[in-house]
Amino acid sequence: MNRTDTGPANGATRLLLDVPAAARQLSISRTTMYALLKSGEIESVKIGTLRRVPLAALAAYTARKASEQRAAA
Numbered sequence: 001m002n003r004t005d006t007g008p009a010n011g012a013t014r015l016l017l018d019v020p021a022a023a024r025q026l027s028i029s030r031t032t033m034y035a036l037l038k039s040g041e042i043e044s045v046k047i048g049t050l051r052r053v054p055l056a057a058l059a060a061y062t063a064r065k066a067s068e069q070r071a072a073a
Contacts, residue, residue: 022053
């Protein structure tokens with residue numbers, strides 16, 4: 001079977017994303033995503049040697065950025 005999507009086979013939402021998938025979720029480059037991870041602006045977890053980004057961390061980041069922008073306006 002040749003799948004074109006990278007989502008779970010059963011249609012469930014992934015809790016953790018690899019860095020390129022997390023970058024795609026935010027419509028930013030991988031380089032920018034790695035910079036946000038390194039600075040601690042977006043939380044990530046290590047599983048063995050793999051770096052994964054929780055969906056909740058992306059939601060928290062976007063909510064925080066939206067709040068900051070509203071406060072600055």
